[in-house]
Amino acid sequence: MTQALQAGLPDDAEIAFAPIDSSLVFQPILGNPSQHIEFGHSTQARATVLRGDRAGSLTVTVRQSTTPIPSCVAGALDERRHFPDGAIVDTHDTWYEMSGVRTLSRSAKGYLPDGSVVHAYTTDQPADDNGPAGAVLLSIEELVAFVTDPGLRVSAPVPPGTPEPPGPCSIYAERSPAIDEAQARRWNAVLAQIPLEGVALDRPLGALLPDQWGGVCQQVQVTTHGRQSRLSVTITTAQPLPQEPDTSSYDGARRRLPDGTVVETHEERSAALSSTPRTDRAVTVTRPSGTQIEISFTDAPVELLPLAMLEEIALNPGLEA
Incomplete structure (x- = not known):
């Protein structure tokens, strides 16, 4: 419909x-x-x-x-x-x-x-x-x-291969200034070119939309062995740099790069019931400019999109404001 x-x-x-x-x-x-x-x-x-x-x-x-x-x-x-x-x-x-x-x-x-x-x-x-x-x-x-469109009826058949409707995404960060459509399109072009070999997405990356509190985000489903995981991308601006880099805790790890960028990583066993190990993992990159990119992968197979790959996506220079 x-x-x-x-x-x-x-x-x-x-x-x-x-x-x-x-x-x-x-x-x-x-x-x-x-x-x-x-x-x-x-x-x-x-x-x-x-x-x-x-x-x-x-x-x-x-x-x-x-x-x-x-x-x-x-x-x-x-x-x-x-x-x-x-x-x-x-x-x-x-x-x-x-x-x-x-x-x-x-x-x-x-x-x-x-x-x-x-x-x-x-x-x-x-x-x-x-x-x-x-x-x-x-x-x-x-x-x-x-x-009167035949496609707008409860009984209208769903064409084979039609994906589930995109789910709403939410941004949990300091309130971000609104990001205009032109900037979102530039980031979308970058995301659409990122290779994700062996990963079956229900729709391509590169469809960022605004959140009601500022920033932009996209959520897609990843299907592996009949199970679904959620891959989310969020980008906000005017975010403060974390003040305590180069530390590790039960929440994950944090380090500062030579240019001042702070990279935070987090991984833990997923709470979802599964016969095979699955994890929740996320990478948050905060640039000195205030641009913050978060890539999260929820209920994910252990072997798919490891933290290093999520970090590579988040550090893509094309995602800088």
Whole structure:
């Protein structure tokens, strides 16, 4: 559904640089999707969408319902459309006002033959709350196209080889200044060229996205012998240099390089139950400039991506701000 939704955006529209949960990415519907939405069995994708010099929010919700289609009530919608395949779509173009600020909105809700209910809702208010733009950037017809897309249905088959949706990543560091998309793209280009022979990733490195508290990060899954591990990359700026280098403790080791860069390493037996030894390991490199790169590998096979290789990635000069 994520692929169908993103592919359905108009050619001149793009998703704003934002965390995974604000990048038009659906997560799996948990539980039995045939039960009512009151039990939470739905999935939602949202984002700020850019189109020319305008920005606005887009939210799309997909669920399955066995309840009857509600009656057509004047005021609750502008139009009800009937499609040859049995789909019914309600549309609404309206506005609301709070504290003298008017926000424009449009929506389309599709009741589809397989029982899916798809709701697409857009406003002229970007998700970052920078204020209404005065014009909604997606038309009613474009919203109708979303909710009638065959790929946006609970029953839509998943193409073979489709990876799990990317998981959100979090940054545990001193608050970092926001990193712009241009800088993230430069780092992504470096990460995409790093060779990881023999490592099966669910998606390539090189898709850093911002964290809500600053910095950028990416998490990927590594599959080995039927088990999955998590490889994470985080980059922050304006981080203080650790003050006590060249020490070792039960937490790991720390040393200072000739240029002042501090390298911290950590490795311990994974708490995950496994018949073969697995470890959690991480390398954190803090540059004198304040750029900090952390590479962590959780529940990892002992033989795969040892600390020395993680350190080599983190010390790549292309990851300096």
